[in-house]
Amino acid sequence: MNIASLLLNNPFILAPLAGYTDLSFRLLCREMGADLTVSEMISCHGLVYGQEKTLIMLKTVPEERPWAIQLFGNEPELMGQAAALVSKKPVDLIDINMGCPVRKVIKKGSGAA
Numbered sequence: 001m002n003i004a005s006l007l008l009n010n011p012f013i014l015a016p017l018a019g020y021t022d023l024s025f026r027l028l029c030r031e032m033g034a035d036l037t038v039s040e041m042i043s044c045h046g047l048v049y050g051q052e053k054t055l056i057m058l059k060t061v062p063e064e065r066p067w068a069i070q071l072f073g074n075e076p077e078l079m080g081q082a083a084a085l086v087s088k089k090p091v092d093l094i095d096i097n098m099g100c101p102v103r104k105v106i107k108k109g110s111g112a113a
């Protein structure tokens with residue numbers, strides 16, 4: 001399976017799950033056959049302003065390739081800055097969360113909003 005130039009060996013992709021898909025969980029899923037893993041959704045605001053809890057979510061290891069980072073936010077300028085920041089990391093794909101229906105996310109204009 002291909003996603004642009006990214007070639008996956010199998011079609012099993014670990015969906016992004018806020019509160020679950022940390023590095024340990026992602027590595028377990030990779031052991032179980034996932035060929036692409038995705039971070040928890042990561043706040044663009046937290047990334048750009050260097051919030052410690054957010055930066056921890058970028059943690060990965062070389063065995064975890066290919067992997068994707070999912071961003072969420074509500075300000076195009078910050079989204080762009082965050083994407084530029086993460087593109088300097090060892091990451092294969094940047095995904096934008098445009099579907100999260102959770103109240104605290106949509107009330108700030110992010111996710112599904």
Ligand SMILES: Cc1cc2nc3c(=O)[nH]c(=O)nc-3n(C[C@H](O)[C@H](O)[C@H](O)COP(=O)(O)O)c2cc1C
Nearest residue numbers: 015016017018019020039040041070097098099100
């Ligand atoms: C606890 C939980 C957290 C989730 N977090 C995210 C998230 O951060 N980003 C996202 O795009 N989807 C998130 N989702 C949606 C899942 O990635 C997935 O699309 C959804 O559960 C449907 O998957 P299914 O079709 O395999 O049932 C979350 C779902 C659950 C249950």
